Amino acid sequence: MSQSTTHRPEHDELQPVLAHLARTTRTHHLPGTPEYDAAVSPWNVAVVQRPVAVVAAESPRDVVAAVRLARRHRLAVAVQATGHGATSGLQGTLLVSTRALQDLHVDPATRVVRVGAGVRWDRVLDACAPHGLAPLAGSAPHVGVVGYTTGGGVGPLARTHGLASDRVRAFDVVTGDGELRRATATENPELFWALRGGKGLAGIVTAVELEVLPIAELYAGAVYFDGDDAPDVLRRWATWAERLPREATTSVALLRLPPLPSVPPPLAGRLTIAVRFAWTGSAARGAEVLAPVRAVAEPLVDTVTTMPYAALGAIHADPVDPMPVHEEHALLGALPRPAVEELLRLAGPGAACQQVVVELRQLGGALRLPGPVPSAYDARGAAYSLMAIGLGAPPVVEQVRRDAEELVAALGPWTVAGRLPNFAPRTGTAWLRATYSAPTLRRLARVSRTYDPGSVILGSADLRATQPHRAGASTLLRSLQALTSARR
Ligand SMILES: Cc1cc2nc3c(=O)[nH]c(=O)nc-3n(C[C@H](O)[C@H](O)[C@H](O)COP(=O)(O)OP(=O)(O)OC[C@H]3O[C@@H](n4cnc5c(N)ncnc54)[C@H](O)[C@@H]3O)c2cc1C
Known part of the structure; x- marks a missing residue:
C-alpha cells in the first residue's frame, strides 16, 4: 500500500479541533470511549482505524459542520457507513459516520428509491420486495448502499442489468468546500460524473436516489x-x-x-x-x-x-x-x-x-x-x-x-x-493509478479542485499528487528559457 500524502496533525494542533467539536457537535466520539471503538471497528478487523474523532452525523447539517471544521483546521475528513471498505489511512483524519442516516423511501409509481447514506442493501431489498421491485445490490446485502454505489457496484445481476451506479438518479452530497449540493445529470454534472465510480473522492454523500427494477x-x-x-x-x-x-x-x-x-x-x-x-x-x-x-x-x-x-x-x-x-x-x-x-x-x-x-x-x-x-x-x-x-x-x-x-x-x-x-x-x-486511467484521474482531480479547493476530503491530496505538477513544469520551462537566452 502506498503512502498517503494527507496532512497528519500533531497532538497540539488537534486540541482546538476537539474543543470545537465539544462545543458545536452533539454527536461526536473521542478515542477511549466505547462509542468511538464501535464506530471505528471495521468489518475487516485486520485494518486498524484511528481517526482523531468520529462525527456521528444525524443529519446533512452535521456533515456540513464536520467538513467546515476539518477545512478550518486543515484536517482531512473521511466517511464510512458500515466499515466494509475500511482502510488504514485514517490517522489524523476526522471520520464522519453516516450510520444514523437511515431514511428510506420507496416510490413504486416512479420506481425510485431514496435512501440515507447509512442504509444497507438488506433494508432496501426488504422495502422493495412487497412492490415486486429490485435494487441492484451486490453479493452481500449487509454492505452499505452509498459506499457500494459510488464504487460502481458489480452485483449478481451485473451482466444483465449493468452497474448499480448507472441507476443513480441523484445524490445529495457535502463537498469539500462545506456546501450541501445536489448532483444529477443536469445539476452539478461533473460532480455526478465523479460520484459514480470515484467512491468518496468527490464528497460525502448524505442521500442517494436510485432507479429500481421490476423483478420479483x-x-x-x-x-x-x-x-x-x-x-x-x-x-x-x-x-x-x-x-x-x-x-x-x-x-x-x-x-x-x-x-x-x-x-x-x-x-x-x-x-x-x-x-x-x-x-x-x-x-x-x-x-x-x-x-x-x-x-x-x-x-x-x-x-x-x-x-x-x-x-x-x-x-x-x-x-x-x-x-x-x-x-x-x-x-x-x-x-x-x-x-x-x-x-x-x-x-x-x-x-x-x-x-x-x-x-x-x-x-x-x-x-x-x-x-x-x-x-x-x-x-x-x-x-x-x-x-x-x-x-x-x-x-x-x-x-x-x-x-x-x-x-x-x-x-x-x-x-x-x-x-x-x-x-x-x-x-x-499507487492505488489510484492502478485503479483509474490517466484521463479519469485528470478529470477527477479537476472535480476535486473545483469542489474541494482546500483538499479536505480524504484521498483528494493523493488524487492531486497523481497529476503532473503544473507549477513545477512552468518553473522548469522558465529555467530552460533563461538558460537558453543566457547562452545566446
Ligand atoms: C462481503 C463483501 C461483499 C462485497 N461484494 C461486493 C460486490 O458484489 N460488488 C461490489 O461492487 N462490491 C462488493 N463489495 C465491496 C463493497 O462494495 C465496498 O467495500 C464498499 O465500499 C462498502 O461500502 P460500505 O459503505 O459498506 O463501507 P464503508 O467502509 O462504510 O465505506 C467504504 C468506502 O465507501 C465510500 N463511502 C461510504 N460512504 C460514503 C458516503 N456517504 N459518501 C461518499 N463515499 C462513501 C468511501 O470511499 C468509504 O471509504 C463487497 C464487500 C464485502 C465486505
Missing part, C-alpha cells in the same frame, strides 16, 4: 463441487461462461473454508469449488443453460432454484461477521485455457494455496455498455475480475500476501489495466 423472482443460487472435481469444473466453466447470453451472470470460486460452525459441513475444512449463477429469464430456460455445469460432476450442494429477489445474498453466501482478511484483486481481459491451468496450478487441488477464496467473476454483458450518463467508472472493457481473499492475521498473513501476489503475477499475461474501485480497498497514489 430469480432463478439463481450456487452449485458446489468437491475440490477433486475443480479442474473439470473450472475448465468447463471457462468455456461455458464465454458463450452465456446476457440474462446470465456467473462467477466461480475455489473455496478453502475453515471448519467453523457457521460453515455448512459439506463445505468445511476442505477444498470445494462453487459456480454461482443468476438467470433473469424463465426458470426452465435457466435450468437448460446451467445443465452443462451441473453435469460435470456430482454436486455436494446445489442451491440454484427460483428464489425471491430479496434473497439475493444466498447466491454468494458471503460471510457476515467481521473477520481479518487480506485481499488482492486484478482484472483480466480473457480467460483462455493456459490462464485456467495457471489458476489450477496455484489454487487447485494439491496446491499449497493460502487463500480462503479465489474468485473469478465474469464481467462483460451489460457491463460493457456505456451507461446512460458518463461516469468515472473505468473498467467497462474488462472480461473477468479476479479476487483472492485470505486470512489477514498472524502467523499466516505474510504467506497469504505472497501467495496472492504470486497468483496475480501468474495471471499477468491476461490481466488488463484498471481495477474495480470497490474491490481491495486501499488508499494512496
